[in-house]
Amino acid sequence: MGRAAPATREPVAGVLPPEALAYLEHVRVEKRLAARTHTLYTLDLHKLVAFAQSAGIGLLALQAPHIRRFVAQMHSAGRSPRGIALILSGWRGFFDWAAKQALVPLNPVDGVRAPRAPKPLPKALAVEDALQLVNHKDEEADPWIESRDAAMAELLYGSGLRVAELVGLDIAPGPDTERLARGWIDLAAGEAHVLGKGSKRRIVPVGSAALRALQAWLELRPQAFAQAQTVEPALFIGRRGARLTTQSVWLRLRERARQAGLTSSVHPHVLRHSFASHLLQSSGDLRAVQxxxxxxxxxTTQIYTRLDFQHLAQAYENAHPRARRKR
Known part of the structure; x- marks a missing residue:
């Protein structure tokens, strides 16, 4: 399969040696690469030859340290980790072919990896925006829908649940044993029993605002079963009585954010990130957040400390006597 072209891939001047030309003919004929992919392979080899010439060494004499140096040069020049990985893939293919032709004893690109791409920070709402979302009430909406969506938003933000954990909740543990339910809410104890990743169970507290929203929802929830043949044990259901899907929760939360006047994109994991970030800001207890x-x-939890760096830096600047700048 061909690979997609990166945003920019500048051509490299120069003439390719015979072994490089033979490889390009091989992939054109044997692998039947698309013309665009063949062009990218050609540009990758031009770049490799240029690097080899700058190091004063022949193409087939390159070793792993040379490849690592070339990677470092590309990285320092601003090429993205993904772009470098694609170029390394092209080089690796050439040397694999060269090894099969007995032109090199081993592949110098094997074991060489592109720099790691920085992990994107999870997006979290500002506290004011999160409160605006959960406090929003649409007076014109169907009270049944509004009550359910309010309870979902409160639980996602107040307890940091994954969306799969949310839709997996039942109204009770089960008739015989707790193992019969994926998860459930214990209103009396103010707890949510959830089944997380790896089938690991955990108990998370449910705040007073979420408990009030859940109680209001549970009073209206039975309306869906007025004409239903069976009673679904799911905590969150649609109008026909079926358990809500994760996609439905995404859509309802996005609509609620729009109605609440939020301009940023809101989905269930944003509320989970917001829960973690706001809790960490207030408590500083990373282990508890984990x-x-x-x-x-x-x-995995430590990524949330990066979200709060500016907040912590400002607190340090304001509070520590050695941090205060002279005015």
Whole structure:
């Protein structure tokens, strides 16, 4: 299969050596590459030859340290990790072919990896926006729909649930044993029992605002079963009584955010990120946030500390005597 072209791939001047030309003919004929992909392979080899010439070494004499140096040069020049990975893939293919032709003893690109792309920060709402979302009430909406959506928003933001954990909740543990339910709400205890990733169960607290919203929803929920043949145990259901899907929750939350006047994109995981970020800002207890989110490794939770760097830096600037700048 051909690979998509990156945003920019500048041509490299120069004449390719015979072995490079033979490889390009091989992939054109044997692999039947698309013309655009063949062009990209050609440009990759031009770049490799130019690097080899700058190092004063022949193309087939390149070793892994040379390849790593070329990677470092591309990275420092601003090429993206993904772009470098694509170029390395082209080079790796050439040397694989060269090794099969007994032109090189081994592939110098094997084991060489592109730099890691920085992990994008999870997006979290400002506290004011999160409160605007959960406090929003559409007076013109169907009270049944409005009550359900309010309870979902409160639970997502107030307890940091994944959307799959939310739709997996039942109104009770089950008739015989807790194992019969994927998850459930214990209103009396103010807890949510959820089944997370890896089939790991955990208990998270449900705040007073979410409890009030859930109680209001549970009073209206039975309306869906007025003409239903069976009673669905799911906590969150649609008008026909079926358990809500994750896609339905996404759509309802996006609509609620629009009605609440939020301009940023809002989906269930944004509320989970907001829960973690706001809790960490207030408590500073990374270990507790890890437990509440159900992260197997604390390194996953530590990404939220990056969200709050500016907040913490400002607090340091304002509070620490050695941080205060002279005015």
């Amino acid at each position: 437990e509440l989110l159900g992260h197997a490794s604390i390194s």
